[in-house]
Amino acid sequence: MAQLSPQLKQATPVVATHGEGVYLYDDAGNRHLDFTAGIGVTSTGHCHPKVVAAAQEQVGTLIHGQYTTIMHKPLQQLTARLGEVLPSGLDSLFFANSGSEAAEAALRLVRQATGRPNIVVFQGGFHGRTVAAASLTTSGTKFRAGFSPLMGGVVVSPFPNPSHYRAYGWDAEQATDFALRELDLVLQTQSNPADTAAFLVEPVLGEGGYIPGTERFFAGLRERADEHGILLVVDEVQTGFGRTGRFWGQEHFGLKPDVQMFAKGIASGFPISGIAASQEVMAKAWPGSQGGTYGANAVACAAALATLDVIKEEGLVANSAARGEQLKAGLQRIGQRHSQVIDVHGLGLMVSVEFADSAGNPDGAAAAAVHKKAAENGLLLLTNGMYGQNVRFIPALVVTEAQVDDALSIWEKTLDAVL
Numbered sequence: 254m255a256q257l258s259p260q261l262k263q264a265t266p267v268v269a270t271h272g273e274g275v276y277l278y279d280d281a282g283n284r285h286l287d288f289t290a291g292i293g294v295t296s297t298g299h300c301h302p303k304v305v306a307a308a309q310e311q312v313g314t315l316i317h318g319q320y321t322t323i324m325h326k327p328l329q330q331l332t333a334r335l336g337e338v339l340p341s342g343l344d345s346l347f348f349a350n351s352g353s354e355a356a357e358a359a360l361r362l363v364r365q366a367t368g369r370p371n372i373v374v375f376q377g378g379f380h381g382r383t384v385a386a387a388s389l390t391t392s393g394t395k396f397r398a399g400f401s402p403l404m405g406g407v408v409v410s411p412f413p414n415p416s417h418y419r420a421y422g423w424d425a426e427q428a429t430d431f432a433l434r435e436l437d438l439v440l441q442t443q444s445n446p447a448d449t450a451a452f453l454v455e456p457v458l459g460e461g462g463y464i465p466g467t468e469r470f471f472a473g474l475r476e477r478a479d480e481h482g483i484l485l486v487v488d489e490v491q492t493g494f495g496r497t498g499r500f501w502g503q504e505h506f507g508l509k510p511d512v513q514m515f516a517k518g519i520a521s522g523f524p525i526s527g528i529a530a531s532q533e534v535m536a537k538a539w540p541g542s543q544g545g546t547y548g549a550n551a552v553a554c555a556a557a558l559a560t561l562d563v564i565k566e567e568g569l570v571a572n573s574a575a576r577g578e579q580l581k582a583g584l585q586r587i588g589q590r591h592s593q594v595i596d597v598h599g600l601g602l603m604v605s606v607e608f609a610d611s612a613g614n615p616d617g618a619a620a621a622a623v624h625k626k627a628a629e630n631g632l633l634l635l636t637n638g639m640y641g642q643n644v645r646f647i648p649a650l651v652v653t654e655a656q657v658d659d660a661l662s663i664w665e666k667t668l669d670a671v672l
């Protein structure tokens with residue numbers, strides 16, 4: 254009998270039969286509180302009726318129209334709608350199917366637009382799993398090891414990560430000073446600005462541990478980008494569409510991108526992603542240099558339009574902020590009772606609990622044990638962090654106050670059992 258390849262390591266034994274809101278149901282009749290949301294994808298919850306209706310209607314109308322052959326209505330409408338929510342000036346859009354493809358598209362664009370080879374990325378960033386996206390990724394060796402030679406022209410500079418620099422006694426501000434000084438050194442010694450096409454950064458490190466950047470760090474990137482004609486690419490694949498309690502993660506920091514990537518929460522589970530840039534920047538890439546068979550699938554576009562409606566009508570950005578505060582406060586309160594819980598960090602509904610051993614070192618084993626036990630107790634979570642030392646919470650943005658309380662009680666019981 255055929256089996257899934259062993260590289261797909263399933264974190265839980267759950268075989269889901271259906272989903273509704275923040276719940277998943279399995280083939281043994283169990284209900285699970287899903288605080289993974291398909292890794293931040295099902296933003297409006299599983300099978301939101303409006304998204305289901307929009308997709309069903311589109312399936313019966315036009316499923317696929319290849320976008321370099323013909324235009325279709327849902328793509329026209331989605332382009333216009335995204336224009337209303339994207340930062341002003343980023344009004345030229347390209348669509349693909351996944352976050353990794355958005356990274357590839359951004360890479361192609363910035364190299365062509367500047368004629369320069371290098372991309373400076375920031376330690377702990379995750380941008381996907383294709384070989385080019387993996388080359389831009391520094392959040393764990395599992396994403397890179399054994400694939401060499403990876404793409405050249407990638408230079409890594411520090412991210413102001415207080416979780417990592419805690420060992421030096423640095424806070425976010427001190428980590429910011431260090432990161433900016435190191436970036437200057439990188440531009441001086443490794444990636445001459447005249448060879449640097451772009452800085453590529455996440456507003457909040459995702460796979461890297463739910464570590465928000467700082468306003469001063471991003472202002473420093475903007476300043477250096479402007480000074481040297483370097484393009485600033487902001488990866489909003491995980492942080493976009495209300496996830497952080499603002500529509501875009503960048504809004505917390507006054508961060509202004511030249512190129513923006515988006516995916517995940519845009520279409521409640523349908524695969525669609527893209528990049529946005531100014532018309533001026535986009536026009537510098539060669540016609541025909543972006544494309545694909547499936548990009549901007551008509552059903553995915555219809556689902557994205559319905560998702561944007563639901564986010565607006567149900568006030569999901571504000572809910573993400575409020576429920577995120579509730580979740581973070583509850584996790585902090587519960588964490589105080591356990592010495593292995595050393596921090597709770599994140600923004601909005603992307604929150605991580607960080608574990609360390611008695612010597613203060615990142616404790617991936619504790620995070621894995623807690624994650625497993627939580628799943629047995631009916632709460633589906635994920636891990637993250639460069640050492641796998643965090644358990645992360647990333648529920649659908651429709652999660653209610655009572656559901657957050659339920660998750661917190663399961664979490665409390667889980668920590669009591671494991672630690």
Ligand code: PLP
Pocket residue numbers: 292350351352353354356379380381382455459460488489490491492516
């Ligand atoms: N960029 C960020 C910030 C992500 O979090 C992810 C996925 O987790 C990606 C890119 C890659 O997206 P995908 O898995 O859809 O290729």
